Amino acid sequence: MGRKYISDAVIRRLPRYYRYLGELLDNHITRISSGELSQRMGLTASQVRQDLNHFGEFGQQGYGYNVELLHREVARILGIDQIHNIIIIGVGHLGQALVNYTNFERRGFYVVALFDIDENIIGQTIGGKIVRPVEELKDFIKENAVDIGVLTIPKKEAVQMANILVESGVKGIWNFASVDLALSDPSVIVEDVHLSDSLMRLSYKLSNQN
Amino acid sequence: MGRKYISDAVIRRLPRYYRYLGELLDNHITRISSGELSQRMGLTASQVRQDLNHFGEFGQQGYGYNVELLHREVARILGIDQIHNIIIIGVGHLGQALVNYTNFERRGFYVVALFDIDENIIGQTIGGKIVRPVEELKDFIKENAVDIGVLTIPKKEAVQMANILVESGVKGIWNFASVDLALSDPSVIVEDVHLSDSLMRLSYKLSNQN
Numbered sequence: 001m002g003r004k005y006i007s008d009a010v011i012r013r014l015p016r017y018y019r020y021l022g023e024l025l026d027n028h029i030t031r032i033s034s035g036e037l038s039q040r041m042g043l044t045a046s047q048v049r050q051d052l053n054h055f056g057e058f059g060q061q062g063y064g065y066n067v068e069l070l071h072r073e074v075a076r077i078l079g080i081d082q083i084h085n086i087i088i089i090g091v092g093h094l095g096q097a098l099v100n101y102t103n104f105e106r107r108g109f110y111v112v113a114l115f116d117i118d119e120n121i122i123g124q125t126i127g128g129k130i131v132r133p134v135e136e137l138k139d140f141i142k143e144n145a146v147d148i149g150v151l152t153i154p155k156k157e158a159v160q161m162a163n164i165l166v167e168s169g170v171k172g173i174w175n176f177a178s179v180d181l182a183l184s185d186p187s188v189i190v191e192d193v194h195l196s197d198s199l200m201r202l203s204y205k206l207s208n209q210n
Numbered sequence: 211m212g213r214k215y216i217s218d219a220v221i222r223r224l225p226r227y228y229r230y231l232g233e234l235l236d237n238h239i240t241r242i243s244s245g246e247l248s249q250r251m252g253l254t255a256s257q258v259r260q261d262l263n264h265f266g267e268f269g270q271q272g273y274g275y276n277v278e279l280l281h282r283e284v285a286r287i288l289g290i291d292q293i294h295n296i297i298i299i300g301v302g303h304l305g306q307a308l309v310n311y312t313n314f315e316r317r318g319f320y321v322v323a324l325f326d327i328d329e330n331i332i333g334q335t336i337g338g339k340i341v342r343p344v345e346e347l348k349d350f351i352k353e354n355a356v357d358i359g360v361l362t363i364p365k366k367e368a369v370q371m372a373n374i375l376v377e378s379g380v381k382g383i384w385n386f387a388s389v390d391l392a393l394s395d396p397s398v399i400v401e402d403v404h405l406s407d408s409l410m411r412l413s414y415k416l417s418n419q420n
Contacts, residue, residue: 011414015407019388078410079417093310097303103406148412172416174409178229191412193405196313197225199384200288202358202401204221206382207289
């Protein structure tokens with residue numbers, strides 16, 4: 001959409017800006033300088049200014065940022081001013097944790113359906129939604145507007161399910177399975193949460209501390 | 211420990227090497243060239259060689275890597291050749307998902323205790339472990355070898371609990387609360403899993419696709 005290249009590091013920081021600005025709003029702080037915002041976030045003031053300058057002119061020289069305005073702008077940049085319909089595949093503990101996470105709805109992510117392969121869970125109602133058999137996955141996606149598929153299943157099944165999601169037209173996959181998905185359609189966006197990798201990084205840092 | 215500086219990007223890739231080498235072993239592949247390994251991982255061969263050269267001389271010119279040996283070496287570098295005792299604070303769905311994740315034990319991460327503030331959960335047995343009241347947290351850590359505290363609680367309680375963990379001598383915190391912890395002891399290592407941030411990054415990429 002004609003927007004210039006934004007580095008991964010900046011994209012990684014964007015949700016943090018959104019979180020910190022939200023906390024400022026909760027504390028009724030309406031205006032903040034780049035210096036103060038950067039200090040809270042553990043960045044430098046020039047980094048904050050550079051990051052935000054990628055997206056427009058937000059601050060006013062000498063007056064700092066209007067917190068509410070900037071919060072709303074970052075939401076728009078992140079695309080969370082729009083509604084995203086989500087389906088969750090795998091309603092184990094992790095899937096249930098996500099169903100019940102109210103913060104997601106507040107940011108426009110609505111869980112519209114749950115799927116599982118386990119006969120004991122299919123038909124149950126969790127978080128107000130009935131658990132459907134995965135056999136209905138394709139038809140559900142084709143008949144409903146689904147933006148994001150969440151994979152909270154073991155890696156063996158994740159690859160197959162990811163392919164079904166892609167074939168059915170889902171545009172984004174939030175992948176919790178411990179595998180890097182190689183998709184047939186490279187335009188589908190995958191965001192991984194590899195919990196084991198994260199725990200191993202913690203272990204690495206504990207082992208290699210000075 | 212005299213080890214040279216290793217960049218965050220390399221540290222981020224280390225668990226992936228471990229995963230891919232594990233998959234090769236599962237498929238009875240005993241030897242692999244840097245070119246083939248890099249292709250599977252979506253890296254360049256020279257990046258693979260550079261990454262691994264930070265830690266020693268593993269490959270043999272023209273013969274590639276001995277998969278089993280390299281897998282074991284990466285495990286050692288990651289510190290997962292050692293046992294890490296873990297406690298989980300917050301036994302909701304997310305906490306329970308982690309208790310039941312068998313992959314962690316296979317990599318030497320043992321859940322030794324569970325804590326919660328909810329009277330309805332305290333005293334229950336989950337994954338073979340009894341849920342204790344958080345009031346016992348300090349004493350438990352002082353009387354037992356605890357390496358890592360896992361925070362699967364809302365952000366309001368997370369800050370206070372993190373401070374208790376630090377005061378009690380825990381060296382690492384795996385933080386799932388949606389807050390960046392500012393700890394009194396900077397030598398304590400925090401690894402964050404900010405699920406909301408991850409979902410917002412996915413949303414950003416969906417909104418800014420070309």
